[in-house]
Amino acid sequence: MKDCRKPAALLGLIFILGCSEPPQQHRGPSDPRESTVRPIVPDHRMARKSAAIRNPDTFPWYVGPEVIPSFKPGDRVWTPTPIGRSWDIINMAIASVVRIDGNHVVLQAGVLEFTVPAAVLLPAVAPARLAPRTPVLACLGLTGEWGRVTTASQETVNVQLVMAQSVITREVDTASVLALTGKGGPGHPVTFHRGENIGFGLLLYLNREKAGIITYTGKLELVAPDQVRFVPLNVIPVKNATMWSPFADSLEEVRILQVLENGAAVEILFVSRPQEPLINPRIVTSARVTKMLW
Incomplete structure (x- = not known):
């Protein structure tokens, strides 16, 4: 007689395995979610512009x-x-x-x-007319620089400036220059009393209460309005003339050694100081020399 217990046992085992929960599927190493280092490719189209x-x-x-x-x-x-x-x-x-x-x-x-x-x-609007040699304050990035016009059109103006002891010409759009008239006003070079010294700087504002003046170091000084004098810009210095110019931000006596670029700049010598390369004598814009105003 054949033994029927073995087929029965085998069927029971199959039944038990069939009723148990199947094992979770193994995703394998090819699934990128299993990787310990996931490469990230940036989408530059979604990049935000730099905030101010x-x-x-x-x-x-x-x-x-x-x-x-x-x-x-x-x-x-x-x-x-x-x-x-x-x-x-x-x-x-x-x-x-x-x-x-x-x-x-x-x-x-x-x-x-x-x-x-x-x-x-x-x-900041384009001046109506900019004749050659007109004194201006020209905007270069985040700074304003004194200079004089050489040529101008409706769209652009060429301005001669002094940078690093050299006279250079920069082209800017006409709305980026502030014409400095003989009437004075913001942007003009001014002198003012500072104790026993006479200070020098760029006028930022002037009203009945105070004048705000940007000095050589970029500091703002508040001055009484009646202590401010505008530097005349319609006068071109002449060679060997005695004038005054700021050393740092206090005026000192200088002698004009030479006049450069039709009066856009001058080479000056501080008469009370020893000579030193690039310091004394030096080349400055003509807006930084003046007759004594006090």
Whole structure:
């Protein structure tokens, strides 16, 4: 007689295995989710543009009456510009209006965003006419530089400037220069009393209460309005003349050694100082020499 217990046992084992939970599927090493290092390929189409660097403090050096802003977003204005995230060192340059905030204006220059009172702003518009030798303040990036016009068209103007002891010519658009008239005003070189010395700088604003003047180091000094004198810019220095020019930001007596580029620049010698290469004598823009105004 055949033994029927073996087929029965085999059928029982198959039944037990069939009723148990099947093992989880092993995805294998080819599945990238199993990899310990997953390569990430950036999609540059989704990359966000760099956000502006925000100077959190409003320009703190304005003293005087408030002015209601007459600008709108997109307008370009001459303004005090901070160096980085503080107002310790400033310059005068052109920025674009982002928005209006009460009597203040939020501006952007390059990637820098900052807020100033409307009272210290000037519209940056193309002058009606720029004749050769017209003194101007030219905006180069986040800085303003004194110079004189050589040629001008409706779109661009060539300005002669002094940089690194050399007279150079830069082409800028006509709305990036501020013509400096004989009437004075923001952007002009000025002298002022500072204790026993006479200071020198760039006028940022002037009202009945205070004058804000950017000095040689980029610091802003607040001066009584009656202590300010505008440097005459319609006079071209002559060789061997005795004049005054700032050493740092205090005026000292100088002698004109030579006049360069039709009066755009001069080589000067500080008469009370020893001669030293690139320091004394030196080449400066003609806006930095003046007769004594006191």
